[in-house]
Amino acid sequence: MELMPFTQARERAIARVVPICEVETIALTAALGRVLATSIIAPENVPNHDNTAMDGYAVRFQDLEKTSETTLRIVGVVQAGSRMDETLGAGEAVRILTGAPIPDGCDCIVIQENATRDGDLLHVPAGEVQNRWIRRAGLDITKGCEVFAKGHLLTPPDIGMIASLGHAQVQVVRRLRVAVVSTGNEVTAPGAALEAGQIYDSNRHSMMAVLHALGVDVVDLGIIRDDKTSIATALQKGADSADVVLTSGGVSEGDYDLVKDVINDIGTIDFWKVRMKPGKPQAHGTIGKAMFFGLPGNPVSVLATFLLLVRPALLVMMGCKPAPQKRMTLPYKGAPITKGHDRMEFARGTITFAGADTHVASTGSQNSGVLTSMAKANSFIVLDEAPCEIRDGDLVTVIPIEY
Numbered sequence: 001m002e003l004m005p006f007t008q009a010r011e012r013a014i015a016r017v018v019p020i021c022e023v024e025t026i027a028l029t030a031a032l033g034r035v036l037a038t039s040i041i042a043p044e045n046v047p048n049h050d051n052t053a054m055d056g057y058a059v060r061f062q063d064l065e066k067t068s069e070t071t072l073r074i075v076g077v078v079q080a081g082s083r084m085d086e087t088l089g090a091g092e093a094v095r096i097l098t099g100a101p102i103p104d105g106c107d108c109i110v111i112q113e114n115a116t117r118d119g120d121l122l123h124v125p126a127g128e129v130q131n132r133w134i135r136r137a138g139l140d141i142t143k144g145c146e147v148f149a150k151g152h153l154l155t156p157p158d159i160g161m162i163a164s165l166g167h168a169q170v171q172v173v174r175r176l177r178v179a180v181v182s183t184g185n186e187v188t189a190p191g192a193a194l195e196a197g198q199i200y201d202s203n204r205h206s207m208m209a210v211l212h213a214l215g216v217d218v219v220d221l222g223i224i225r226d227d228k229t230s231i232a233t234a235l236q237k238g239a240d241s242a243d244v245v246l247t248s249g250g251v252s253e254g255d256y257d258l259v260k261d262v263i264n265d266i267g268t269i270d271f272w273k274v275r276m277k278p279g280k281p282q283a284h285g286t287i288g289k290a291m292f293f294g295l296p297g298n299p300v301s302v303l304a305t306f307l308l309l310v311r312p313a314l315l316v317m318m319g320c321k322p323a324p325q326k327r328m329t330l331p332y333k334g335a336p337i338t339k340g341h342d343r344m345e346f347a348r349g350t351i352t353f354a355g356a357d358t359h360v361a362s363t364g365s366q367n368s369g370v371l372t373s374m375a376k377a378n379s380f381i382v383l384d385e386a387p388c389e390i391r392d393g394d395l396v397t398v399i400p401i402e403y
């Protein structure tokens with residue numbers, strides 16, 4: 001079978017998924033990382049009244065002498081949370097504190113550092129500016145505008161914005177459910193003693209961690225032996241209980257790589273070989289109504305294929321709009337990297353943020369079993385399909401890693 005180019009595989013992985021449409025209403029306090037099921041329209045202006053950005057005195061600009069000092073009479077005080085009902089008269093000033101509504105008639109805030117108070121009298125030197133320090137109603141959000149579109153994934157400032165509109169609840173897409181399985185006769189759960197030839201199951205933990213970071217409900221189906229019946233039973237159970245089934249291992253071409261065979265029996269495979277490194281063997285398909293992603297067994301390949309191909313697809317299932325992959329161009333620093341093969345390579349890189357000297361370096365050994373290379377990385381350095389070499393100082397394409 002032909003290897004599918006990475007870019008095509010990514011597009012296909014995204015195009016295959018069907019977004020979840022079930023909606024739930026939840027408390028705003030629980031909404032971080034959730035995806036909006038409806039757009040949010042501002043019911044009011046924020047702020048909903050003109051108010052002062054500074055402590056000082058509210059005055060009428062027309063009362064101020066332009067070239068000499070003006071003396072005004074202080075007729076009251078207005079603090080945040082209260083308001084003054086009367087309109088300010090000629091020659092009058094009001095003591096005002098940050099956040100307080102601007103009294104009618106006022107169009108200038110004289111900050112307290114710029115004026116001298118003497119009892120009820122206020123001396124204002126020349127040089128004030130009309131409208132300065134006044135935060136107008138609607139400065140942040142205008143009544144009636146779309147603040148967030150349907151499909152928006154909520155970040156911390158978004159939660160604050162929605163609170164500022166007065167909403168205590170939001171309508172979001174229900175959480176995505178993903179069932180996770182590790183396969184392999186050698187794979188043992190952390191906590192148990194290792195027998196000869198066995199290794200600990202890092203993949204299921206990496207997969208569950210990246211899923212938790214995405215706000216997904218995880219169904220942990222544990223470790224399955226390399227045996228068709230056990231794999232079929234586990235995957236069917238996953239498909240019956242979740243929207244997505246995610247496996248690690250058993251998708252290559254070895255004698256015990258049985259996951260593909262099982263999917264061919266109980267589901268369908270759309271594509272399974274991608275022209276990328278790490279992560280050539282992987283399987284994308286369906287089991288009944290569930291999506292199936294069979295990731296490779298090597299610990300680096302699991303995370304790389306998850307981040308580069310599966311995560312964007314899951315985000316679309318969660319209700320987000322498909323987003324282009326984020327790429328940047330940076331100078332490469334370090335020993336040359338030579339690539340002889342014709343797959344697109346995603347070398348693990350570390351971006352050092354150093355102003356004009358910002359650059360990317362390799363994290364060291366790029367063996368797909370070296371999970372340390374992934375733990376040190378904050379990015380992938382992209383080496384295009386054609387054989388190539390990158391040297392110190394070359395500009396390279398970099399994909400920042402987002403969890």
Ligand code: AMP
Pocket residue numbers: 182183184186187199200201202203204248249250251252254257296297298299
């Ligand atoms: P496979 O594709 O099943 O042949 O696995 C490829 C490599 O990844 C082998 O060296 C496996 O031992 C290793 N591997 C498979 N599953 C896991 C796992 N869950 N955790 C850590 N390493 C694994």
Ligand code: MG
Pocket residue numbers: 183184185249250256257297
């Ligand atoms: Mg295996």
